[in-house]
Amino acid sequence: MVNLQLQYELFSEFIYGLSLSESENQILSKAVPLYVRKLNCISAAIVQRKDQKNEVKEVLPRVLSKAHIWIDLCNRVEKTSVTNLPYQHFQVDQTHFYIYELSSYGYLILGRRMEFDKTLAIELVPIFQFLGKNLIQAIDRQLRIDFEEKLEQERNLLRTIIDNIPFKIYAKDLEGRKTLANKYEIEESGYYKEEDVIGKNDFDLYPKHIAEESTEEDKRVIEHKESILNVEKQLDDGSWSLISKIPLFDVQGNTSGLVGLSVDITNRKQTEEQLRIQEEKYRSIIANMNLGLLEVDDEEKIIYANQSFCKMTGYSLDEMKGKVASIMFAEGQSLDKIQQKNKDRKKGSSDAYEVELKDKWGNTKWWLISGAPRYNDKGQPSGSIGIHLDITEQKKLEYDLIQSREEARKLAKTKQSFLANMSHEIRTPMNAIMGMANQLQKTNLNAAQTNLLNIIQTASDNLLVIINDILDISKIEDGKLLIHPVIFELHETIKESIETLQLKADEKGILLKQGKFDFLIAKYLKGDSSRLRQILLNFLSNAIKFTEKGSVTIECIVNNTSVNTQWIEFKVIDTGVGMEPSFLETIFDPFTQESSGNTKNNIGTGLGMYISKQLIELMQGTVSVVSAKNVGTTITFKLPFTIAQKPDIRLEPITAVVQPNQLHQKKILIVDDNEMNRLVAEMIVQQNGAKAIHAQNGQEAIEKLKNENPDIILMDLQMPIMNGYEATKHIRLKLNHSIPIIALTANAIKGEKENCLEAGMNDYISKPFKEHDLIQAILKLISSNKNHSALSDHTKFDNYHKPATYDLSILLQMSRNDHQFVNKMIQLFCDDLPFQIEQIKEGIQQRNTQIIAAKAHRLKPSATNLGMPAITQKLKQIEAIAKHEKFTDHLVSLTISCMEDLENSRLQLLEYLSKNSA
């Protein structure tokens, strides 16, 4: 029997011990231990019934939930819901369990060692029902608190958004009074706090006209229950806003006001406007530009063409749309070209090209098209876009220009031809005049005759200078005057120049001397020594010409030296009449001469200074003149030369010493169609002891060669029947004759000398020639060719007396002067040649042109490298004939001739080896 007082105290503690404000968890954590302790229980648990499922909310002791009995207890609780008893009591092992309903909340389980007094057990029922209600209320309370918290959070979220979103947001009641305004709206209204705005209408806040407009809108929204959405509006200050007004409704669906949003879209509008202006601008540019714009799709069908394109083609856009562009405008090669370009566009290629097309009326037009691929929004090629420029006029101009250029070229050629002919036609009689005058001088003349003869000779010399100068001017103006650098000794060139003019100086009684010659000047220089000599002779002869007394001095000093180059400063100093400053300015102009009282001096073309200056500049040099009237003149010119090493082979011509009767018993064949020229030459050679025989053309010359066996031939080039070239080639190739041949030509134009040597001649003298020069040339060749005979006589070569048929300079240059290498190459050639010749012979016997061509081809590089131009030329001819022609007698004779030349060269090379091998 439980003490009743104790029981009541317990009940009151159970009821009042739990505060109504406590949460569900607080009640649970307090109630369960209290019941266990106060009711002297050994275990207790509260299970919540929720959605037909039981959830254990609290259990003591905690390990009970892990004990095997726990499952049994849970099953019991499940069954409790279907009983009508105030509580359930059952015993498991030594423990009494009681299950009480906690109102609709769930169940309380109590475990005791001793059974409850039954009265107590029943009286506990309302106590636990009360606990259950308390728990339910706590849950409701908590739900309400949670809901209010959530509501507060949402309210805070909404307020944060409203306050911070960069829009103006407000709400108005039915009277148009603001009930809400975010900070942007407040600031826009010109206030700082919300309370300054709330409760006020638009008339309180804004100018009248704005308020009226806004109020009208509000009225429409509220009365018609319709939203105004995204209306763009420009404000008084020029800014733009995007305005929305949406009606608000109360729970009954009645309009209770409105909410308004306003976004500043000024920037967007400005950007749109800028874009619109830009687009307009570009559209205008495209539409009005003088360039045709054409867009085609990937099937080349026209999508768009601007006005200019329409104008260019004559078609309207509608006429062109959907048509294939290339077919519309192009045909033939142009069509192929455009279609190829379209293929390129598909590969992403862009370029510009010119093409000939037809417009609507069939007129031919030239367009410059700059094309590029078009891409769609996925970045894939989808046709192309082209800018078209009508270049028909330019093309026409270009054509005219080409025509003009061609005409100019023809004109230049005509001029050159004219000059060449003129030169030739003048030189030919000049040769006779000068030659005859020279011969006349050798006769007994009285003083008056001598004087007249001197005048003739001087006039002839001057005329020759004029002709040469005119030729040089022609070459300079045509840009055909080329510089031919060779290795030379400057000191020698100066010396020769002085020697050349020494006689003239002596005649005038003035001193011509070499002044300072800088010891720093390299012994060997590389440059065009011939042109340098021409410049020096010109300046020196001018100086002599205008100096009556005193001296003419030539000085050479090093102006600047780099690793490979020396700049030489030349000074030609005279003590002559000097020049006026005004004339100095034009001294280098063509056809310029200062007037002088001394008519004797006033001779010449006035081209010398001009030509010299042009030559100096052509050699990258400079020239200047300092002169003082009646004091003298100094011409200074600077030229760059490459510093060179001593050449391994002698490049300078061998100068033969002319002795009286040097040509004694020599038979010289003079070939010239001009009788006077034949006579001049004949007189010269006869005076030197030679016997002269004549021929009037090449054909005669060949006959004379065969019959008369001359020692040397003086060969004019332009002759009827057979000219000098043809005759020489015939002698060399057909007759296989190596007789020395000197060309005598009045052609002084560039390339003539090369042509002569190429044809197989040994030297070249231009008309009019000096006696001395002719004899020198003859002696030079005769001295190195004392014995000769025609190969047709089947006599052996005497290599000791034949001119060298090889030139090792190429090999030396290739090997950088490695003589061992050169010797090795020679040895290889000499060893291999008999085998090659044997093969060629077999080819001839078998009439096999392929073998002959192949062997000629094989030998050609060796002949080139060993400096055998005549043989190389023959080999080229053999190869060409053998390849393209049938087996002919000409081929056979040419081939045999070439083999003999090769054998001759081989013997000479073996001789060279025996002398030069270490």
Added chain:
Amino acid sequence: MITNSPFNNLFIEAGNTESFHAAIRTLELRDDCKSLLCLVAENNSWKSEELTAALEKSKLSIAGGIFPEIIVEGERKQSGTLLIPLKNQLELARISLRQELPEIQKQIQDLPWQMMEEDSSLFVWVDALAPQKVPFLELLFNHFGSYVNYLGGGAGSLSFQPQPCVIDNDGIHENTAIIAYSRKKMAIGVAHGWSTISEPFKVTKASNNHLISLNQRPAFEVYREIVEKHAGSSIDEKDFFNTAKSYPLGIAKIDAERIIRDPFAIKENGLLLVDPIQEGEMVCVMHGNIESLLQGAALATQRANAKSTVQQNQLFCIDCISRVLFMQDEFYKEIETISNTRKINGALTIGEIANDGDVYLEMYNKTIVVAKW
């Protein structure tokens, strides 16, 4: 000097650290010794660090405490150490009571043995002066409930000065509880022998162990009226404990023996109790004499015997030091009462902890606990 007992318990006299070391080594050598209960009488002069060194070195699990007195083979000892070997392994846990309740609860929830076996026991040794001692016991019971036996008591000195007093292998600790889990069930009997001499009063105001008012009246005033009427003499406030030791309070429990609370001083017209009391409890003034207490001891023994098996022949007791103070020279009678055929060993504690699964776990005062295993 080491004294051996028939149950292989070892008693080491005070002041001999070497003997303590030797005793532990000796027990370690025995195959049937896995753990030790270490009961130290407070008058030992051992230095804490020396004892700690010996405890740390031992491979045996050791749990226990320093108590006002211990009982060795039926004799009270105010000094010396009793080592009781256990055949089964004790699993130890130390709970710091310096922390707040949620932290203490977490320590309990984190204990390694969560699934208790039914035939198992917990030795619980707690610093008697730890403020969180009673809440700790509630939390412990809320966790493990009645699925284990509980046996232990409050350690410390009668001087009531805080000091390290609970023992495990890591040393001696203050404001701490040591829990030792044993997979062996004990037979436990609890009784006190006190009887009510008053109507129940409701505790209307209390703060921890300060009982302020009963039935809305000052607690000492109510207490004095009843005691003076029963004793026939007035309470000498200066010698309050001399009277109060015969008149403890008893907390009423439904279907259980009253829980004794021992008043030891007067404070602000209220009473200071050895252990806390909660508001709302119903209490009576109790009284007893040597005979009734001896009856209580006999009852405890009887209850223990009733639950014990033949194999459980190790006899152990936790007796309240205040019962010794009450019985004084006649306390030997209580020892004789519970010793029965065997000499008893145990500790005289400040508050007793015992529960054999019948009732809610409480901190007892002035109560005798008899255990057999």
